[in-house]
Amino acid sequence: MFKVGIDSISSYIPKLYLDLTGKWAEVRAVEQGLDSVEKLLGKIKKGIGVEKMAIPDFHEDSATMAAMAVKKLITENDIDLNDVATITVGTETTVDQSKSMAAYVLGMLEDWAGKRYTHIGCPQVQFACIGATYGLEASLNALKADSLGKKYAIVVATDIAKYSLRSPGECTQGAGAVAMLLSKNPRLIELDPALFGTATFNERDFYRPNYSKSAVVDGKYSIDVYLECMEEALKNYMERTSESAESLYSKLDHLLFHLPFPRMAEYAAARIFSTLWPKIERFKAVAKELGLSNPANLVRSDRKGLERDLTKHPLFREEFSQKILPSLVLSRDIGNIYSGSLYLACMSLIDSSNRENVDLSNREVLFISYGSGASAKVFSGKIGKLYKEVMPGYAFSDSLRVREEDGLRTPVSMEQYELLHRGSEISVVEQKLENSFGVASLNPQIPLSSKFISVLQPKESIQKPENEFVLERVGCSESKEIVDIGYRYYKWVGEPVD
Numbered sequence: 001m002f003k004v005g006i007d008s009i010s011s012y013i014p015k016l017y018l019d020l021t022g023k024w025a026e027v028r029a030v031e032q033g034l035d036s037v038e039k040l041l042g043k044i045k046k047g048i049g050v051e052k053m054a055i056p057d058f059h060e061d062s063a064t065m066a067a068m069a070v071k072k073l074i075t076e077n078d079i080d081l082n083d084v085a086t087i088t089v090g091t092e093t094t095v096d097q098s099k100s101m102a103a104y105v106l107g108m109l110e111d112w113a114g115k116r117y118t119h120i121g122c123p124q125v126q127f128a129c130i131g132a133t134y135g136l137e138a139s140l141n142a143l144k145a146d147s148l149g150k151k152y153a154i155v156v157a158t159d160i161a162k163y164s165l166r167s168p169g170e171c172t173q174g175a176g177a178v179a180m181l182l183s184k185n186p187r188l189i190e191l192d193p194a195l196f197g198t199a200t201f202n203e204r205d206f207y208r209p210n211y212s213k214s215a216v217v218d219g220k221y222s223i224d225v226y227l228e229c230m231e232e233a234l235k236n237y238m239e240r241t242s243e244s245a246e247s248l249y250s251k252l253d254h255l256l257f258h259l260p261f262p263r264m265a266e267y268a269a270a271r272i273f274s275t276l277w278p279k280i281e282r283f284k285a286v287a288k289e290l291g292l293s294n295p296a297n298l299v300r301s302d303r304k305g306l307e308r309d310l311t312k313h314p315l316f317r318e319e320f321s322q323k324i325l326p327s328l329v330l331s332r333d334i335g336n337i338y339s340g341s342l343y344l345a346c347m348s349l350i351d352s353s354n355r356e357n358v359d360l361s362n363r364e365v366l367f368i369s370y371g372s373g374a375s376a377k378v379f380s381g382k383i384g385k386l387y388k389e390v391m392p393g394y395a396f397s398d399s400l401r402v403r404e405e406d407g408l409r410t411p412v413s414m415e416q417y418e419l420l421h422r423g424s425e426i427s428v429v430e431q432k433l434e435n436s437f438g439v440a441s442l443n444p445q446i447p448l449s450s451k452f453i454s455v456l457q458p459k460e461s462i463q464k465p466e467n468e469f470v471l472e473r474v475g476c477s478e479s480k481e482i483v484d485i486g487y488r489y490y491k492w493v494g495e496p497v498d
């Protein structure tokens with residue numbers, strides 16, 4: 001019987017970034033009335049674990065990033081889109097309330113390739129940061145059932161993590177896309193689609209109302225919901241696999257988490273270890289010493305306190321360094337990319353291990369996916385013997401250097417960052433419409449009766465686009481000849497395909 005899983009993986013990260021350890025920290029430290037910038041730097045670097053955040057340019061959005069990641073995936077692996085059955089997009093920062101972003105992505109690829117691929121199915125899956133994982137599970141099941149009708153399925157996770165300026169979430173922004181090629185007998189990671197542990201809680205921890213470009217988040221509570229939902233999904237996974245804590249833990253080489261910020265992995269590891277360790281001979285004494293023999297009986301705040309103590313224990317530090325630390329490196333330099341962040345952690349594990357000359361063949365990995373609102377999935381995979389054909393070195397982390405050091409990135413100034421944050425698009429057209437779109441009613445300055453709507457156009461890029469997909473313009477016609485108000489037009493800027 002054939003195996004299924006991820007054959008190859010590629011990522012696109014915007015080239016612009018904000019250095020959180022520079023001017024941003026100086027300005028925010030003053031605004032927060034701190035007596036020294038070192039306090040904020042300590043919190044950002046140690047407490048949150050991040051140093052840089054990727055920022056999309058004015059011509060970029062979640063759809064262009066997804067198209068860039070898929071283009072990279074198919075060119076690097078010499079994939080003919082005629083062999084691809086589906087392109088599934090997982091995103092929580094969609095560009096349209098109706099149309100699937102995957103159709104926009106396909107259109108961009110067709111524009112670049114100069115061919116049409118009408119046979120490709122293009123769904124979009126939305127559930128905060130876990131949408132791509134739901135898409136992965138469905139696509140793997142179709143592959144396993146041999147019902148795709150083609151060799152490959154592609155799943156792409158793409159998002160722009162955006163919170164209000166000066167909010168606690170500001171330092172946990174980021175942007176990027178990760179595309180995965182799914183196939184039979186995969187080179188990178190084998191996965192079992194029949195054994196995904198799942199949990200869903202109907203929660204208000206984090207959401208983005210239709211009228212808002214920034215997420216609304218109850219920060220500390222969102223961490224509690226993450227931990228509790230993840231624990232429930234782990235329980236469901238262990239029931240479905242009939243694994244005991246002892247057998248699961250003994251075969252696990254690495255744990256990969258959804259990473260809103262790198263430090264979250266420490267909280268999550270403490271929750272997983274405190275769940276499993278009291279039932280494992282080697283760790284029972286430590287769990288008892290720390291008061292964690294029966295963690296499920298503790299109230300939320302007590303348990304969190306004891307788990308913080310656990311993170312300081314030498315045994316925790318040792319297990320954490322081996323099983324988790326290498327997967328956090330990229331997130332530190334990119335920030336939160338929402339739906340792609342778990343898969344970026346996977347790329348980080350491989351990239352960092354290659355840098356250290358560590359062989360990952362046949363290693364067992366536990367994936368822990370989480371989306372606010374809230375749902376978690378836990379599933380396991382085995383790294384393939386041929387994974388180095390797909391990711392041979394550490395070119396990805398090298399590409400995160402600045403251009404002057406042979407990387408791809410350019411830092412933005414504080415002014416550019418705030419300008420980009422205010423809107424990757426600006427309103428240059430205001431039209432009086434015959435029908436009401438309801439947008440005006442959100443702005444008390446504009447009475448609903450005047451029926452005005454802003455059509456937002458991309459501003460001039462900070463860095464001139466080169467060999468990339470761009471958002472060219474947004475339609476603003478509502479005439480007898482054409483209705484395209486709000487429709488997004490993308491194009492390929494660069495060399496045509498060979």
Ligand code: CAA
Nearest residue numbers: 039042043046047048168169172219220222223226260372
């Ligand atoms: N040196 C070292 N550590 C320091 C420090 C210093 N100088 N100053 C503070 N710290 C530590 C704090 O002690 C704290 O660590 P502990 O939890 O161990 O106590 C840590 O830095 C963070 O400090 P605060 O608790 O004061 O941080 P905050 O109030 O600014 O909020 C946050 C942090 C809640 C993560 C906020 O950034 C936020 O709301 N982010 C967005 C929401 C989010 O990412 N939630 C995660 C779960 S939801 C999810 O995963 C989905 C998703 O993708 C969003």
